[in-house]
Amino acid sequence: YKARKLSEKVFSNFRLQQLYKVGLSSGSEIQDVIETESIIYWLSVATDDYEISSEVYDFLCELRNFDYLDSKVMIDSLQKKLSFLRKKSKVHLNLFSINRATLKLEINLFGDFYILSNSKDHIFFPRNIPFEESFNDKSKISFNLNPDEKILVFGPGIIQNTELFGNHDKVVNFALNHIDKSSDSLMDEIMIDISSLQDKKFLDFDASLGYLEVSKNALFSIN
Numbered sequence: 001y002k003a004r005k006l007s008e009k010v011f012s013n014f015r016l017q018q019l020y021k022v023g024l025s026s027g028s029e030i031q032d033v034i035e036t037e038s039i040i041y042w043l044s045v046a047t048d049d050y051e052i053s054s055e056v057y058d059f060l061c062e063l064r065n066f067d068y069l070d071s072k073v074m075i076d077s078l079q080k081k082l083s084f085l086r087k088k089s090k091v092h093l094n095l096f097s098i099n100r101a102t103l104k105l106e107i108n109l110f111g112d113f114y115i116l117s118n119s120k121d122h123i124f125f126p127r128n129i130p131f132e133e134s135f136n137d138k139s140k141i142s143f144n145l146n147p148d149e150k151i152l153v154f155g156p157g158i159i160q161n162t163e164l165f166g167n168h169d170k171v172v173n174f175a176l177n178h179i180d181k182s183s184d185s186l187m188d189e190i191m192i193d194i195s196s197l198q199d200k201k202f203l204d205f206d207a208s209l210g211y212l213e214v215s216k217n218a219l220f221s222i223n
Contacts, residue, residue, distance in 0.1 A: 014103070016210070024203070025048055029206045029207065045093050149213075150180060159171075161204055
């Protein structure tokens with residue numbers, strides 16, 4: 001339980017929190033927030049391959065030097081960077097693109113991420129879309145965030161650490177039933193429950209949780 005990291009970024013109409021706990025397997029779950037004048041990009045990548053993880057970290061450093069940035073550029077660039085790694089390791093990617101002014105959310109969802117929301121229309125289970133160029137259009141989801149909306153994102157490791165114990169559905173249902181709870185308490189409780197299943201300090205797999213909370217008094221501009 002102690003081997004975990006919580007980070008938070010607060011913006012005018014919403015805040016983002018990320019909770020990460022170390023696992024014993026190779027690879028990792030990586031999250032980062034990239035800001036532009038109009039869009040906040042929240043990127044999450046998971047893989048069980050150490051070499052791919054290293055390339056993703058390099059990519060995140062390189063992003064800071066891009067002259068122009070949007071979701072298509074980010075996804076195309078990362079796919080190109082990983083193309084030389086001709087392995088069968090699966091790459092899971094979740095990219096949130098949040099418009100600061102309108103709170104329109106565009107998502108590119110590849111692999112086994114869960115997106116859980118207190119708005120029933122905004123709940124998405126894994127779509128199992130491969131992280132390949134030919135599937136980029138199919139990966140897209142778009143909707144407008146609501147005032148006081150809360151979204152919890154399960155990285156693939158959350159389910160990997162529970163499915164061996166048959167607690168897959170239980171963890172998802174618990175999150176949906178308690179998503180309006182304090183984000184710190186909810187994310188900590190999920191991590192504690194997963195750790196108690198395995199009864200050891202380190203999980204079998206890296207695990208990450210993300211939490212997006214829109215202000216009750218969020219102001220939306222109209223374009």
